[in-house]
Amino acid sequence: MSYFAPGENPAPDASHLASAIYIDSADPAVQAFAERVAGDAADPVARAVRLFYAIRDGWRYDPFSIRIDPERHRASRILAGGATYCVPKAILLAAAARALGIPSAIGLSDVRNHLTSDKLRERMGGNTLFVDHGYAVLHLEGRWVKAAPAFNIELCDRFGVRPTEFDGHGDAVFQEFDRSERRHMEYVRDHGTWSDLPFDRVMADYRANYPARLFEDGADRF
Numbered sequence: 001m002s003y004f005a006p007g008e009n010p011a012p013d014a015s016h017l018a019s020a021i022y023i024d025s026a027d028p029a030v031q032a033f034a035e036r037v038a039g040d041a042a043d044p045v046a047r048a049v050r051l052f053y054a055i056r057d058g059w060r061y062d063p064f065s066i067r068i069d070p071e072r073h074r075a076s077r078i079l080a081g082g083a084t085y086c087v088p089k090a091i092l093l094a095a096a097a098r099a100l101g102i103p104s105a106i107g108l109s110d111v112r113n114h115l116t117s118d119k120l121r122e123r124m125g126g127n128t129l130f131v132d133h134g135y136a137v138l139h140l141e142g143r144w145v146k147a148a149p150a151f152n153i154e155l156c157d158r159f160g161v162r163p164t165e166f167d168g169h170g171d172a173v174f175q176e177f178d179r180s181e182r183r184h185m186e187y188v189r190d191h192g193t194w195s196d197l198p199f200d201r202v203m204a205d206y207r208a209n210y211p212a213r214l215f216e217d218g219a220d221r222f
Helices: 028-038 044-058 075-080 086-099 118-123 153-159 199-209
Strands: 104-113 129-140 143-147 185-194
Touching: 028 044, 028 075, 028 086, 044 086, 044 129, 044 153, 075 086, 086 104, 086 129, 129 185, 129 199
Parallel strands: none
Antiparallel strands: 104 129, 104 185, 129 143
Protein backbone atom coordinates (compact mmCIF):
# COMPACT_ATOMS: atom_id res chain seq x y z
CA MET A 1 0.00 0.00 0.00
CA SER A 2 1.42 3.40 -0.94
CA TYR A 3 0.96 6.64 0.96
CA PHE A 4 1.55 10.32 0.33
CA ALA A 5 1.39 13.17 2.80
CA PRO A 6 -0.90 16.22 2.79
CA GLY A 7 0.12 18.77 0.19
CA GLU A 8 2.05 16.31 -1.96
CA ASN A 9 1.10 15.69 -5.59
CA PRO A 10 3.06 12.64 -6.72
CA ALA A 11 2.53 10.89 -10.02
CA PRO A 12 0.23 7.90 -9.64
CA ASP A 13 1.96 4.56 -9.25
CA ALA A 14 0.72 1.06 -10.07
CA SER A 15 -1.08 0.76 -6.73
CA HIS A 16 -3.41 3.62 -7.68
CA LEU A 17 -4.76 1.62 -10.63
CA ALA A 18 -4.63 -1.93 -9.28
CA SER A 19 -7.55 -3.73 -7.69
CA ALA A 20 -7.00 -3.97 -3.94
CA ILE A 21 -8.47 -5.54 -0.82
CA TYR A 22 -11.04 -2.80 -0.23
CA ILE A 23 -10.88 -0.90 -3.51
CA ASP A 24 -11.65 -4.11 -5.39
CA SER A 25 -12.06 -2.47 -8.77
CA ALA A 26 -11.60 -5.73 -10.69
CA ASP A 27 -14.86 -7.10 -9.32
CA PRO A 28 -17.25 -7.59 -12.27
CA ALA A 29 -20.13 -5.86 -10.51
CA VAL A 30 -17.98 -2.81 -9.75
CA GLN A 31 -16.78 -2.67 -13.35
CA ALA A 32 -20.31 -2.99 -14.72
CA PHE A 33 -21.56 -0.28 -12.39
CA ALA A 34 -18.77 2.10 -13.41
CA GLU A 35 -19.34 1.55 -17.12
CA ARG A 36 -23.10 1.93 -16.76
CA VAL A 37 -22.80 5.22 -14.88
CA ALA A 38 -20.11 6.63 -17.17
CA GLY A 39 -22.30 5.90 -20.18
CA ASP A 40 -21.23 7.79 -23.28
CA ALA A 41 -18.87 10.15 -21.43
CA ALA A 42 -15.39 9.67 -22.87
CA ASP A 43 -13.40 12.29 -20.99
CA PRO A 44 -12.01 11.13 -17.59
CA VAL A 45 -13.25 14.28 -15.86
CA ALA A 46 -16.80 13.85 -17.15
CA ARG A 47 -16.74 10.17 -16.20
CA ALA A 48 -15.52 10.97 -12.69
CA VAL A 49 -18.24 13.58 -12.24
CA ARG A 50 -20.94 11.11 -13.24
CA LEU A 51 -19.57 8.57 -10.76
CA PHE A 52 -19.46 11.13 -7.97
CA TYR A 53 -23.13 12.10 -8.25
CA ALA A 54 -24.29 8.51 -8.72
CA ILE A 55 -22.63 7.53 -5.46
CA ARG A 56 -23.37 10.72 -3.56
CA ASP A 57 -27.10 10.41 -4.15
CA GLY A 58 -27.43 6.67 -4.75
CA TRP A 59 -26.43 5.66 -1.22
CA ARG A 60 -28.00 7.40 1.75
CA TYR A 61 -25.53 8.70 4.33
CA ASP A 62 -26.00 6.99 7.69
CA PRO A 63 -23.52 7.83 10.48
CA PHE A 64 -25.07 5.10 12.65
CA SER A 65 -24.02 2.34 10.25
CA ILE A 66 -20.34 1.92 11.18
CA ARG A 67 -19.31 -1.71 11.59
CA ILE A 68 -15.99 -3.14 12.71
CA ASP A 69 -16.12 -5.54 9.80
CA PRO A 70 -13.68 -5.51 6.87
CA GLU A 71 -16.19 -7.11 4.50
CA ARG A 72 -18.49 -4.11 4.84
CA HIS A 73 -15.66 -1.92 3.56
CA ARG A 74 -15.08 -3.68 0.25
CA ALA A 75 -16.42 -1.80 -2.77
CA SER A 76 -18.18 -4.87 -4.16
CA ARG A 77 -20.03 -5.35 -0.87
CA ILE A 78 -20.83 -1.64 -0.55
CA LEU A 79 -22.24 -1.66 -4.07
CA ALA A 80 -24.77 -4.31 -3.08
CA GLY A 81 -25.70 -2.69 0.23
CA GLY A 82 -27.84 0.19 1.35
CA ALA A 83 -27.24 3.24 3.52
CA THR A 84 -23.70 3.68 4.77
CA TYR A 85 -21.22 6.29 6.00
CA CYS A 86 -18.45 8.39 4.49
CA VAL A 87 -15.63 5.83 4.31
CA PRO A 88 -17.50 3.12 2.35
CA LYS A 89 -18.95 5.70 -0.03
CA ALA A 90 -15.43 6.99 -0.69
CA ILE A 91 -14.17 3.45 -1.25
CA LEU A 92 -16.91 2.80 -3.79
CA LEU A 93 -16.10 6.01 -5.68
CA ALA A 94 -12.39 5.18 -5.70
CA ALA A 95 -13.08 1.65 -6.95
CA ALA A 96 -15.48 2.75 -9.68
CA ALA A 97 -13.01 5.39 -10.87
CA ARG A 98 -10.18 2.84 -10.90
CA ALA A 99 -12.38 0.45 -12.91
CA LEU A 100 -12.48 3.14 -15.60
CA GLY A 101 -8.71 3.64 -15.57
CA ILE A 102 -8.75 6.76 -13.37
CA PRO A 103 -6.04 6.55 -10.66
CA SER A 104 -7.60 6.80 -7.22
CA ALA A 105 -6.88 6.63 -3.51
CA ILE A 106 -8.48 7.19 -0.10
CA GLY A 107 -7.89 10.34 1.94
CA LEU A 108 -8.54 10.65 5.66
CA SER A 109 -9.13 13.80 7.69
CA ASP A 110 -10.51 14.68 11.11
CA VAL A 111 -13.52 16.98 10.84
CA ARG A 112 -15.62 18.75 13.43
CA ASN A 113 -19.36 18.90 12.82
CA HIS A 114 -20.62 22.00 14.59
CA LEU A 115 -24.23 20.99 13.84
CA THR A 116 -24.11 17.40 15.07
CA SER A 117 -27.55 16.20 16.17
CA ASP A 118 -28.16 15.50 19.85
CA LYS A 119 -28.74 11.82 19.06
CA LEU A 120 -25.46 11.43 17.22
CA ARG A 121 -23.53 13.45 19.80
CA GLU A 122 -24.86 11.20 22.56
CA ARG A 123 -23.88 8.04 20.66
CA MET A 124 -20.40 9.50 20.18
CA GLY A 125 -19.94 10.17 23.88
CA GLY A 126 -20.46 13.91 23.54
CA ASN A 127 -17.84 14.15 20.81
CA THR A 128 -18.31 16.37 17.75
CA LEU A 129 -14.98 15.41 16.18
CA PHE A 130 -15.29 12.80 13.45
CA VAL A 131 -11.91 11.08 13.22
CA ASP A 132 -10.79 9.60 9.91
CA HIS A 133 -13.54 11.06 7.77
CA GLY A 134 -12.98 9.37 4.42
CA TYR A 135 -13.12 10.74 0.88
CA ALA A 136 -11.93 9.60 -2.52
CA VAL A 137 -8.88 11.20 -4.11
CA LEU A 138 -8.83 11.06 -7.92
CA HIS A 139 -5.97 11.88 -10.31
CA LEU A 140 -7.43 14.13 -12.99
CA GLU A 141 -5.74 16.62 -15.33
CA GLY A 142 -2.35 15.89 -13.84
CA ARG A 143 -3.18 16.38 -10.16
CA TRP A 144 -4.99 14.78 -7.26
CA VAL A 145 -8.40 16.17 -6.33
CA LYS A 146 -10.51 15.30 -3.30
CA ALA A 147 -14.08 14.11 -3.77
CA ALA A 148 -16.29 13.54 -0.71
CA PRO A 149 -19.59 11.91 -1.79
CA ALA A 150 -20.82 11.37 1.77
CA PHE A 151 -23.94 13.56 2.09
CA ASN A 152 -26.73 12.66 -0.31
CA ILE A 153 -28.92 15.47 -1.63
CA GLU A 154 -32.02 14.39 0.32
CA LEU A 155 -30.10 14.64 3.59
CA CYS A 156 -28.76 18.06 2.62
CA ASP A 157 -32.23 19.35 1.80
CA ARG A 158 -33.68 17.95 5.01
CA PHE A 159 -31.10 19.58 7.27
CA GLY A 160 -30.42 22.75 5.29
CA VAL A 161 -26.85 21.72 4.46
CA ARG A 162 -25.07 22.92 1.33
CA PRO A 163 -24.37 19.86 -0.82
CA THR A 164 -20.86 19.01 -1.92
CA GLU A 165 -20.58 19.64 -5.65
CA PHE A 166 -17.89 18.17 -7.91
CA ASP A 167 -16.75 19.42 -11.32
CA GLY A 168 -13.65 17.25 -11.60
CA HIS A 169 -11.31 20.25 -11.68
CA GLY A 170 -11.03 21.05 -7.97
CA ASP A 171 -11.58 19.59 -4.53
CA ALA A 172 -15.13 18.70 -3.53
CA VAL A 173 -15.19 18.67 0.26
CA PHE A 174 -17.67 19.48 3.02
CA GLN A 175 -19.02 23.03 3.09
CA GLU A 176 -17.88 25.20 5.99
CA PHE A 177 -21.30 26.84 6.43
CA ASP A 178 -24.84 25.58 5.95
CA ARG A 179 -27.58 27.31 3.94
CA SER A 180 -28.39 29.55 6.92
CA GLU A 181 -24.70 30.57 7.21
CA ARG A 182 -24.25 28.63 10.45
CA ARG A 183 -20.82 27.12 11.02
CA HIS A 184 -21.06 23.53 9.87
CA MET A 185 -17.96 21.51 8.97
CA GLU A 186 -14.42 22.31 10.06
CA TYR A 187 -11.45 20.36 8.73
CA VAL A 188 -9.15 19.91 11.71
CA ARG A 189 -6.39 17.62 10.45
CA ASP A 190 -5.45 16.02 7.14
CA HIS A 191 -3.85 12.60 7.63
CA GLY A 192 -2.83 12.05 4.01
CA THR A 193 -3.73 9.60 1.30
CA TRP A 194 -3.49 5.81 0.87
CA SER A 195 -3.80 3.61 -2.21
CA ASP A 196 -6.19 1.36 -0.25
CA LEU A 197 -8.11 1.79 2.99
CA PRO A 198 -5.79 1.40 6.04
CA PHE A 199 -8.54 -0.55 7.75
CA ASP A 200 -6.73 -1.47 10.97
CA ARG A 201 -5.62 2.11 11.55
CA VAL A 202 -9.11 3.51 11.02
CA MET A 203 -10.79 1.00 13.30
CA ALA A 204 -8.14 1.53 16.00
CA ASP A 205 -8.80 5.28 15.81
CA TYR A 206 -12.55 4.73 16.15
CA ARG A 207 -12.06 2.56 19.20
CA ALA A 208 -9.67 5.09 20.76
CA ASN A 209 -11.95 8.07 20.25
CA TYR A 210 -15.48 6.78 20.78
CA PRO A 211 -17.22 4.97 23.65
CA ALA A 212 -16.28 1.31 24.05
CA ARG A 213 -19.96 0.38 24.44
CA LEU A 214 -20.41 1.02 20.73
CA PHE A 215 -18.23 -1.98 19.94
CA GLU A 216 -19.33 -4.42 22.65
CA ASP A 217 -21.94 -7.18 22.59
CA GLY A 218 -22.34 -6.85 18.85
CA ALA A 219 -23.39 -3.19 19.06
CA ASP A 220 -20.57 -2.14 16.75
CA ARG A 221 -22.32 0.91 15.33
CA PHE A 222 -22.96 4.57 15.96
